[in-house]
Amino acid sequence: MNIAILGYGTVGSGVALIIEQAHTPFTKKLHVKHILIRKGKNKILSTMCDDIHTILNDKDCDTVVETMGGIEPAHTYILQALKSGKHVVTANKAVVAKYLQEFIECAKENHVKFYFEATTGGGIPWIEGLDKAMRIDEIDHIYGIFNGTSNYILDHMERYNADFDKILKEAQSLGYAEADPSADIDGFDIRNKLRISASLAYAFHVPEDFPVYGIRTITKQDITYFKHLGYHIRLVAKTKRQGNKYGCVVEPVLFPQNEIESNTKNNYNVITLHGKTIGDLKFYGQGAGKLPTANAIVQDMIDINENTTRFETSFTNQMHYDKSLCLCDYIVRTSTKAFGAFSDCSYTLDTYQGCEYLHIKKVAVYLMHQYMREVMKTDPNAFMASIFEGENDD
Template sequence: MNIAILGYGVVGSGVDHIITTRGQNKHHVTKVWSRPNPKKQIPHLVSTIKEIINDESIDCVVETLNGIEPAHEHILACLNAGKHVISANKAVIAKYYEEFQAAAKKNDVQFKFEASVGGGIPWLKELGRAKRIDTITSCSGILNGTSNYILSTMTKEQADFEAVLKDAQALGFAEANPSADIDGFDVLNKIMITANVGFNGRVQAEDFLVCSMRPVTASDIQYFKNKGYTLKYLGQVEAENQQYEGSVMINACLEDSLEANTNQNYNCATLQGDTIGTLTFYGQGAGQFPTAHAIVQDLLDLESDRPQVNQELQDFTFHAKTKNNFWIRTNQQIPEKFIAGQDNQYSQLMPMNLIEFKENLLPLLKKEDLVVRMPL
């Protein structure tokens, strides 16, 4: 099988390395399209994407670009040219999931994206397998290695957010602009893809409650630790009867839970099914070779003719029915009718659903205010 790679950064070069060293002469990277890098010699480099699209000898294109464009345009062009596509780009998949699936079906090829959620964890594949038997009712987990590295380091070293963020950037765990990771957009994309696969549901980004992790301090971590909880940044989505609700925010996890003990760049993803019950997957959620490993697994599945389990999406409506136990740290005036109790600078709110919180509390809070969800 002849393969082309779009993007030769950390993940793209990792895919090339695995194929070259472990491909057993069955797979060959023949072309690479990437931005020129004077510090890195890029093998098989072509000057235009058309050299890949128009090359009938290329069977599969691996897309490891970041962002929406030109990734969206190139993925569609490759699918329409009759080439399988494997992508790790969660931002473009979350936005154009249905369009890519339709183009793949029309051209009798496959669009695979295991590496887009959970890095090296076979999360989407096993989620798809679980739903063959079960109705999946909820999915949740730690789905971002950068935010988890920051929180676990803050917890271990009793350090504040900004100091740990700077260290994470110096070590390469965080981008120069870390907003996607720490403001929840990366996890939101991943939880939307999870809903597409797990529920066959069409969900909308604006429906989710998304709270940044920027306000968390070492003092906050210690406060909840004294109560027996560890703070973790979780994505969560629940669905029933084509209705859903979801969030991306800091959660207080019981200190003996799997989530509380998932540290560094590791991810932990959990599904709930009606016969399997709780099923959790743990592993490295980021990094060159864990992500590249998932891409190559998709490549091998192409050869064994194992299509990813995807069905046409159904319209789901947002319906917040679950009551939540929110705690906040703020200097803003909060109406007494929303307060269940206070402990120094922390306020426990009356149980409320996501819509009630978004409509009544969120407009009152500032960007430096902390929001934490605790178990009821």
């Protein structure tokens, strides 16, 4: 298999490194022929080029690995590669969440493969696990910690009783968080990953307009309060279906101490699916990082090269977002003057170290996020989290 890698950043160079250093019967068959770098950059390797057409026109190059990130030119290059009869493997969640259906249909038309394991859960074989489970079960529930950066921040704030800003800076200096951390801490990265997962599970390209609430306003004291109640907080994406109705949300969730999620530390991810015959399956591992993400890309390439049959997603379902499908209990920290937003809810009030926390019972997730948008207008430092509804597994 002759490969072209688009982009030579952390993940792209990780792919080249694994192909060079892993000497298994499978990796030995992979050969990096081209590396596309930006125009004007130094071509330090003989395989480097700066024109996508060098790759598109090379009939001997059968697989393109896209690790550039962002929407354009990634979207255009992926389509061009598929139309040139090349398989495409990508780690780019933003472009896949947006164009999943177009890419999959284009790949089918051109009799090539489009694989994207590395977009969701880094090195965790999640996409394949989900695809496989669907060969037998309808998947009616997916939830999990899909983002290493936000998990690192919450876990370390908890463990070291530290402020958000201090841990964010630490995560940035370790390379876990970007200079602009918005995608990670405001939940947009996770939204993309949930959208990809739910679209596969529901055979329907899920639109992105579901509620998303991040962790930007969480304080050290919130965490102490949640701990005092026996909870650990994690930023979670979840989706549920019932027939052709579904709900999706990204929000902070409070888990009891003895749940797997409460004990998912540092930048690890854990993703759960539920199906009728398989029950709960959880996949745990490194959700980001050079080698784990590159590992997922190389696994996709091996599947293509070995001609491994995988579940072929089609988008034949018509699903409807149901605003009342998901109900949760919530805890909200806000100032007294914002309480009016919750006048339609049933709640109790708790005061902890001078802060007021509302405990709200069984409210529709969609409504709750609407209320919080109102609250944030008058109290931009407010924070909310839902309470995990465990299966009754005793």
